[in-house]
Structure formats: structure tokens, C-alpha cells
Amino acid sequence: MIFERLAAALRADRPVALVTRLDGAHAGAKLLVSEDDAHGDLGTHLLNAAAVGEARALLAVGENALRSFGEHGEPVGVEVRLFIEAFAPKPVMYVFGAIDFSRAMARIGKYLGYHVTVVDARPVFATKQRLPDADEVVVAWPDEFLSRAPVNARTALIVLTHDVKFDIPLLQVALRTPAGYIGAMGSRRTHANRVEELRRVGISEQDLARISAPIGLDIGARTPEETAISIAAEIIATREQRAGGRLSDGSEPVHNARAPATPA
Amino acid sequence: MIDVLDAIERWRAEGQRVAIATVVGVEKSAPRDPGAVLAVNERGDVAGSVSGGCVESAVYEEAQDAIAGGRPRLVTYGISDADAISVGLTCGGTIHVFVERLDW
Numbered sequence: 001m002i003f004e005r006l007a008a009a010l011r012a013d014r015p016v017a018l019v020t021r022l023d024g025a026h027a028g029a030k031l032l033v034s035e036d037d038a039h040g041d042l043g044t045h046l047l048n049a050a051a052v053g054e055a056r057a058l059l060a061v062g063e064n065a066l067r068s069f070g071e072h073g074e075p076v077g078v079e080v081r082l083f084i085e086a087f088a089p090k091p092v093m094y095v096f097g098a099i100d101f102s103r104a105m106a107r108i109g110k111y112l113g114y115h116v117t118v119v120d121a122r123p124v125f126a127t128k129q130r131l132p133d134a135d136e137v138v139v140a141w142p143d144e145f146l147s148r149a150p151v152n153a154r155t156a157l158i159v160l161t162h163d164v165k166f167d168i169p170l171l172q173v174a175l176r177t178p179a180g181y182i183g184a185m186g187s188r189r190t191h192a193n194r195v196e197e198l199r200r201v202g203i204s205e206q207d208l209a210r211i212s213a214p215i216g217l218d219i220g221a222r223t224p225e226e227t228a229i230s231i232a233a234e235i236i237a238t239r240e241q242r243a244g245g246r247l248s249d250g251s252e253p254v255h256n257a258r259a260p261a262t263p264a
Numbered sequence: 265m266i267d268v269l270d271a272i273e274r275w276r277a278e279g280q281r282v283a284i285a286t287v288v289g290v291e292k293s294a295p296r297d298p299g300a301v302l303a304v305n306e307r308g309d310v311a312g313s314v315s316g317g318c319v320e321s322a323v324y325e326e327a328q329d330a331i332a333g334g335r336p337r338l339v340t341y342g343i344s345d346a347d348a349i350s351v352g353l354t355c356g357g358t359i360h361v362f363v364e365r366l367d368w
Contacts, residue, residue, distance in 0.1 A: 001368075002368045003272075003276075003368055006265075007272075007273060010266055010269060018265075020286070020288075020362060022338050027335070027336045027337075027338075028336030028364045028368075030368050040368075064297070064299045065298075066289050066298070083286065083298070083362060085265065085286075085299050087265070087266070253292065254293055255293045255294060255295070
């Protein structure tokens, strides 16, 4: 029954965490934790309660972890190791501006597992027909839309409007959000103008540094599809705090360490 | 897990017994993050992966054993030793994989 519940939640993109006990006679025991519910049994009530707390904390950030507890859920214990797999809802990508680049961006955003929304104030351009891969196409002023939209640290904001009159109010709103990636399309000259304008309205240097512009990694992208790949690669590199060069030029480990998930 | 959901549901609908192997921890460089799943059914079909192919056949054997009634177990694969022809990761990392029959 646990698996059916898990599968139903995953298909509906509802947040859910699966806890597996790795040690002792109850190895393999499961607890399925949602935001307001829990099913299953890890062995003791206290252990279940401790696991529910951990699982909900991990759901908030969408991370998996291995945690050790005492047999009765004591936080200092080491007898029981639990693997907690948090399935957070899909991260969100907002693409502002309905142009050819947006179609390619929506496509690669979907491919990477984002829920993609394209926003443009012009109803003629913001259509599902022109943006078949987008989950949602919204006709709205970008800054007004973003000021009401849910944003968290996993959210990617892609500003493709490259028109100062849209970009400045939109970037002002974007910089008030905790978005993990804020990219703005436009030439170096366009961005210099934007920076000047943003400084004038009181945006700090620290905030300006959050804007990836000109947008994307330096791979010489020409087409909308290539540009979308360059932007997607920059989103990943930003998340992983990598520079984004060629692996053959470096000597660092290929994969970042995932420190918290290492068993004792 | 999400990438193997369709396969697992299809197999279970066919009445196949299923085992899953889940990466629960990695050390140093490892190709797949915790949460990566390899699923196996009693017919021997496979879905998903737990590494870049380095330890899949060893995990497959563990999963077959779990389907046959073996207890859930935590197995660890470290760096491969070319002389001993043991199973391991060529990339220098270590992965911990929990293997269990999917009877829940």
C-alpha cells in the first residue's frame, strides 16, 4: 500500500518523503510522510515521530539524507540509520518574453524537470501554439506576475524580454525573491544600460551580482536551441557553484561531494 | 524512483515480483546521487541504474537474491581492484546501496 500511495503522490507532483530503515530486525521498514499525514511503521512510535520531523524538514529543501537515531528516535543515537528520500514538487522556471528563444528554453526546462511557465504581456505572442512545451503560458505584465508568483531557492528566472522598460521593473522584483538563478538576455551594452538604470533606482552591487548577464555559458551558441543549452548549463553550474569550463582543462573531482548523505 | 515508476507498476500489474536497489549514500566521486534506483523483476528485466554501469551486474545479483526471499541488505561498493577483479567503481568513489524486495 505504501508503494501505491508513493506512486500516486509522485504522479500528482505532491510533496512526499519515503523513509527506509536500514538496520536491525526491522531493516526495510517504511514510513511514507506527506505534509499532513504519515503511513507505515519503522519499529517504534518515537522513531516514527523523529523520522516525520526530519522528513518534513527535508521536503522543504527537496534533498535526500541518511540520518542516525537511537532505537527510540533519540537524536544522538547511532543504532538505527534511516534513508530519507524527499520528493519535493518540481522546481519552477519562469521564462519572461515569448520569443523563439522562449520556445527552446521551455523545451529544455521541461527536459531538466522544471515546471515551466512563460509570461508575456502580448496576447498575440503568448500562446500555447507558439510554446507547445511550456506547462503554462500566461498573458501578464512580467513584473506584476512575478510579484505574486511563488518563488524559492530552486526557482530559475529567465528574463528574455531584453527591453529596458520591461527588464528594469521585472529585475527589481526578481532581486527581492530568493530565486537560485536570475538570468537576463541582452548584449553587454544592453546589460550595461540595465545596470546603470538599476543602480539609479537603488539596487546594491551585491544584488546586481546575482544577475547572470549576458545570459548563459560561453559556448558560442547561435540558434535559440543552442542558446537554451547555454542557459541551462549556466543554471546547473550556478546551482553547483561551478565555473562551467571544460572538464578536460581542470583537475577537480567531476562530481560535487554530497556530504550529508554519507553513511557512518 | 520516478524514472522507474512506470516499469515497477507495469511489472506488478503483470504479477511479477520486484526488487529495488537504492543508492543511500555516496563518498567522493560517484556517478549517481542518493535516491537513484535500479529495479529488477523475477523475469530478469531491469529498469533504472545506481551507477554508470560499473556495479549494475553485482547489484542485479543482489536484487535477484532479494526477490528469491533474501533479507533486505545494505551493500557497499568501493574503488575497483583490477588485480582481484572485484566489483567496484572505476571513478574512485564509494556507493552504499540498499537492496530490498518490493513487498510494501
